[in-house]
Amino acid sequence: MSEASQSLIEAITAKHGVRLSPDDPLAILPTVYEHLINQFDTALENRMTTLRSDLNEVERSWGENAKTKAERVLALALEASREQVAAVMQSGVNSLPNTVRQALRQEVFAELTPVIGKMERLIYLAMIISGISFLTSLIAIVFLIIR
Numbered sequence: 001m002s003e004a005s006q007s008l009i010e011a012i013t014a015k016h017g018v019r020l021s022p023d024d025p026l027a028i029l030p031t032v033y034e035h036l037i038n039q040f041d042t043a044l045e046n047r048m049t050t051l052r053s054d055l056n057e058v059e060r061s062w063g064e065n066a067k068t069k070a071e072r073v074l075a076l077a078l079e080a081s082r083e084q085v086a087a088v089m090q091s092g093v094n095s096l097p098n099t100v101r102q103a104l105r106q107e108v109f110a111e112l113t114p115v116i117g118k119m120e121r122l123i124y125l126a127m128i129i130s131g132i133s134f135l136t137s138l139i140a141i142v143f144l145i146i147r
Helices: 005-017 025-146
Strands: none
Touching: 005 025
């Protein structure tokens, strides 16, 4: 008789007060249970092995998918950065002629302002001289006519 059967007989006797003999049909239950548990353990181990391999496959697939998605996200971010840089450069290139033109105007204006003031004075002086010359010519004509 196995130790499990003996243990079952003692437990039934202690709890219910009924003494079973070793050849009683209830004494086979521990053997049946033991057999079922062994079958369950074997099936469970097979399932666990299958599950492990499935999980490893899923993990590898997810790793590849995650890597692919990460590469795609990085590529999109890089493209967006390139577009931003291109837009900034284009706006800089577009505004460069205006900026240079304004800077040149300011510089030329700053340099020419004193010259323009002197030229205005020269123009006034030239007008005065022209007026005086005209009056002198007019006076000379009047003297020629009167004489």
